[in-house]
Amino acid sequence: MSFWKYLIPVLVILLVVACEREIEIDLPNNQNLIVVEGSIEAGQAPVILITRNRGFFESFPTDLQSFVEEFVIQDAEVIISDGIQTETLELTLDFVNYPFFYYTGNLITGQAGRTYSLEIRAEGQLLTSSTTIPGTVSIDSSWFELNPFDVNEDSLGVSFVSIMDPDTFGNAYRMFAKRNSETTFFPVPGSSFNDDFVNGQRVTFFSGRSEQPFATTIGFDPDEFFYKLEDTIFLKFATIGRKEYDFYSTLDAAINSNGNPFASPTLVQSNISGGLGVWVGMSVTFDTTIATN
């Protein structure tokens, strides 16, 4: 039956190899929006990066200098208030650590339970928001385990953290980490969760390594995701408000579904009126663990 012998592979190829080509799309960006990446931690001064959006199908600058000029807004008027005091923040530069360009001040520092309003004027637009710093929930314990999904694994693993969720609904959290000599905490993959299913219970969860900004990795890379034996793992655990949680959960979904043609778009739920991004108040606790078997 040489007929079948030739036919089947042809059929399989037809079904499996769909044709794909890049197309030009003429869809102008008709909305210049301002993006806020702002946080205020209990005991700390606010840190606010302000950037612009850019047409999706426009080409990007190829050198870092013009990239920064294109995206970062360096002349915004940024005012925060804790209800009693009001402070205008100043642009600060840090050549080593992300976010490199940020607005901060030296009068107001975060305090759990207080609400902080934010007002930004830039490029003829007015953005407002407010956030409340929730109470602290501490890391009770943390430890390292070899990859629990693979019994044969002998070097790669994850960090576990155990916390006690308070007996009130609506708590939400965000997990950050750094390892070894890294200087800055960044969020871990799937960084945020809430207590919808675990209210008032002990919660134990694992996480992998934090994601570095502007990383180019696409897809799951075990060597990027897992800790290795003997890593020193620094953990930063933050409590956040529910609106702010909604921002991070939709942000994660939007980043993860980016490019999935069957998913309908996830709209990121910002708490900034008049712009994009988030203004988040956090109470944080820290812990350190060493990856040992």
Added chain:
Amino acid sequence: MKQYQPFRLSVLVILFIFSGLSSKAQNKHTVSGYVKDVNTGEFLPGANAYVKETMQGTTTNPYGFYSLTLPSGKYTLVISFIGYNEVIIPIDLNEDRRENQSLSSKAIVGKEVVITESRIENSVKSTDMGRVELSVEQMKKLPAFFGEVDLVKIVQLIPGVKNAGEGNTGLYVRGGGPDQNLVLLDEAVVYNAAHLLGFFSVFNSDAVKTVDLHKGGMPAQYGGRLASVLDISMKEGNNRNYKVNGGLGLIASRLTVEGPIKKDTSSFIISGRRTYIDVLAQPFIRESSPTKGSGYFFYDLNMKMNYRLSDKDRLFVSGYFGRDVFTFKSTESNFNIRIPWGNATLSARWNHLFNDKLFLNTSLIFSDYRFESNIEQTSFAFRVGSGIRDYNAKSDFTWYPTVRHTVKFGINYIWHRFSPNNASGEIAGEELDFGPTVNLFAHEAAAYIADDFDISEKLRIHAGLRASWFAHAGPFTRYEKNDIGLKTDSTVYAAGELIKTYPNIEPRLMMRCTLNKNSSIKASYTQNYQYIHITSLANQSLPTDLWFPSTELVQPQFGTQYSLGYYRNFKENMWETSIEAYYKTMENQIEFKDGVLPSSGVNDNLDNFLTFGRGEAYGAEFFVKKAFGKTNGWIGYTLSWTQRTFAELNGGETYFANYDRRHDLSVVLSHELNEHWTLGAVFVYASGNLIWLPTSIYFYEGNPVVNYGERNNYRMPAYHRLDLSATWVPNRKPDKKLKSSWNFSIYNLYSRLNPYFLYLETTGSPIDGNLKNSANMVSLFPIIPSVTYNFSF
């Protein structure tokens, strides 16, 4: 005073129905009977029965029954049906008579088809608007995708009916959504009519007898959907002789066996179909392949039996069972996925003839759709299932009081069970807690009455009234939420408790005004309620679509449709032409709120995540059909718009639905070359679907994040395609019973790369200076030739 409108209309409708029914009982008699196919003994629905003298008549009902009540006198009764030789019987009607007739099919091959009569029921004469009947035999002569004749794909070639894109059997009728079509197989609802993500429909053409589509004025006996009814009847089985027929195709084969159980009294038909890509591919996958055991197949099984209990009673039992099964095995990572999904239906129907004028059909129907996904890894297992199940009972009466009236009335009750995603799983032997299994329950009931009434020779109306009632019943837990989405309270309803009921009245009115022998004007006004909804986070129909009932929060969908049409036939009805225009509104349409994630519905009410709006659709459909002759076929063109407005979506601005399609053209041709060869061609052109693309990008914590502009802001490139086919019937040896034919099809002759979907990609990094966004269009099917061998004996 908007809410009183239906009631005022209802009164009008009832007045219409009873006017003239009580006309003085002059000396009248009834001629009635069943019309059958002489070769198979199967009943012929939709055949014409009329008297030549007055050109008054009727058509047979779905069970082949007709009844005409006329003043005493001598008449010439004509029984005719397209594709069959007509029967002419002189009758002296001085008493009630039974005229059961069998029609023989015309030997079409090799003969000029002679048109001898102008048919009593045709597109000009009936009150039906936007109704299309299709013959399966005609479909088999057309090009078929991979050689599989697919009636849903052919229905999509009718103006006003749109497909969802490449290879998709989803139906979008006159701007309505994919959940707004009532798809019936022997009266049982088929909730998901698609195989293989929509490349094939679940209907095996060998088991199907008739296909009847209502896209415009929906008669009162149908309800529960806004946009259309696709009513498919299975064959009953030959009650004279045993017959086997089947087909061998490149990706699937079919086999049908039918015959009498007891000659002329009872018969059966069993028909099966299975794809075998998986089986054929197995030998080519090495034993050591890491994905050995992966594959995909689907199968269908249709069964039907009928039994004539007496001259007045008949029993039909029919069933359908079909499954798609996708499996993926990875031996390397010890990973298994098995995803089966499909429909099961069972209908038991009893026809009873009370007398020559009153016909009753009572049906008990079961219908079920399930989707399941099983994922297993060494110490981890996860299952998620969803579906819908109905138990349905209905009684439908047809009453033929006089030749000018056909009255239909009946009642219907459905018990629904909805199972939105219910998950279970275990890790290292420990059960995972996904909350309790949540099913939702509902009662749906309806009663209707409708009259097809010849007011005068020129004016005919279909006046109908449907009363429907829906109740969401317990057990149910309602979670109440505050404005930031936190659960604040919950209310628990006991099993059987009625949580919310919706009683409604749906008037249906269609009228035809004959201008002359060959032309007429028709108008219709219908109101429909739809109590069940598809909720989907995906942007196209998928097997994972969830059906959801109306609840306290989800109001029933409510549709109003106005349509107006002009019909004209030429050359003794050889050419049928029509123009129909429609305007529709759809209230209480549902969508997910912005920012809802697939995980949001767990331990919560799904409807807490929905938002509600309205739809509007309008358009015009142009249709030219050559009904018979050596060359026949049709050209259909639709110009249409469909819009949605949701207060909470798109900033409250009206937007076009993603299946808004400005232009849609279909050309279907069939030409009989000689007694061996028949050629077929299909050409389609459709404006591209709308999709929602991001307009800008920004960075958050160094991750690129897309920002969307207005909804459905980009129209994909147009879809067009030409398919050709040739059917060859070889010479038959006179002594052999075997009949066979070969169908050669070419799908997408000029290999147009039609858009299937579009995806966006961000590559590179600003640090490396090579950041880039791009859009990629994926096309599925280039030119695909296929061959199918069909046989019967």
